[in-house]
Amino acid sequence: MAAADRTTASRDRSLATFAGLAIALFGLPSLSGATRALRIDLHPLVTIAAQWALLGLVVGIAIGIEGRSLRSLGVRRPSRRDAVPLLVAAVFGFLALAATGPLIDALGLPERRVTGLDIDRVGVEVAVASAITIGVVEEALYRGYAIERLAEYTGSARLAGGLSVAAFTLSHAVGWRLGDLLQVSLAALVFTLVYLYRRSLVPVVGAHIAIWLFGVLGAVYG
Template identity: 45%
Template sequence: MALQVLPDDADRLARPATVIGFVLALFVPPLLSTSGIDTGPLVGNAIKWAIVAILLVIVVRFESDSLTSIGFIRPRLRDIGWALFLIVAVVSVFALTDPLVTALGLPTEQGIAQPSLAVGIGSAITAGITEEIMFRGYPIERLIDAGYGPVAAGGLTWALFTVAHVGSGYPSGNLLQIAVAALIITVVYVRVRSLVPVILGHVVIDLVGVLAYVFS
């Protein structure tokens, strides 16, 4: 995967509909999370679904493209393997980095509101589906279409995904772990170019986290 700083076809990114799609997908979530506005989980989830709905309309109606162009590929048997790899890798990251985070004196979990089981499950499913579309499928594919290399496209979206979690109440220790986990997910998406395994993996990972947190 070669790093390409300048795109070959920047005009593709200058289309009004695509500009709106990028702003909605990559910049609205970080701005909301760092604005200090407490939307609550239900409103926050509704905003994510609304953004995704608009993105899908943009792709089909205004970009005149198919949903396969943003990673909605027909499920393949190997997707299960990649999803399992993601689950094991990311859960291992959290388990193995806990001692390091503790040794560094970085806080974890404090300040995060404990959700009810129903809200937690709803938020996990919402995050797993919508965030993969917003931060992986749509922007990475559009950046690659414009001529950016996969490393540059994945790196930009990974950075903004991490920033989007800064204002969400996660302490610094958890943010470090989330950044590493997001990097793994981004690398897998760039490798397979399909939303199926990353959505499956993301949903299961978040569900594991919710269940562990609620019942701890």
């Protein structure tokens, strides 16, 4: 009976991990796709709350069902060793987004040429909250949870990182164009490489937030 119970518990944890991966990889694009398909214009604060809810669901699965700790999502205590990787991720992540314009033009790829921050409509405070939310939620889902669980399934952190980059890029295909996706894929590659180097969310979350906050400042003072 005990062996059967252990088998059942193991199967339940595997199913929970599968569900967690599905939410981590497809939750955000599903939310965006559903609002577009239904032509629902969510208030920015509602969108922010929904993004945090998705992260909360994944964290709940990891801790409550899988029986893991926050370290299994890449959560580590910040240290001085995170400073250089954070700076590298911020600089090269920004360059991936801002310095690829000539390449996109040369390839003739369509792009939106917008930052995604409608500050005139939502206000600076909400834009800052959105920047922080995007940085934390996307990195925790795609870099933390997804890479760690995919690495366990595949036995390869590099393969897990590649799958994460692909999923992150495709998640932006809802409402984004080919030129934008090229930029997103390059930024995702930068964040993934830094995460695999440190196996910590601290530098990638910090860099991701910094890039979006730079966009907020550019929209306000540019």
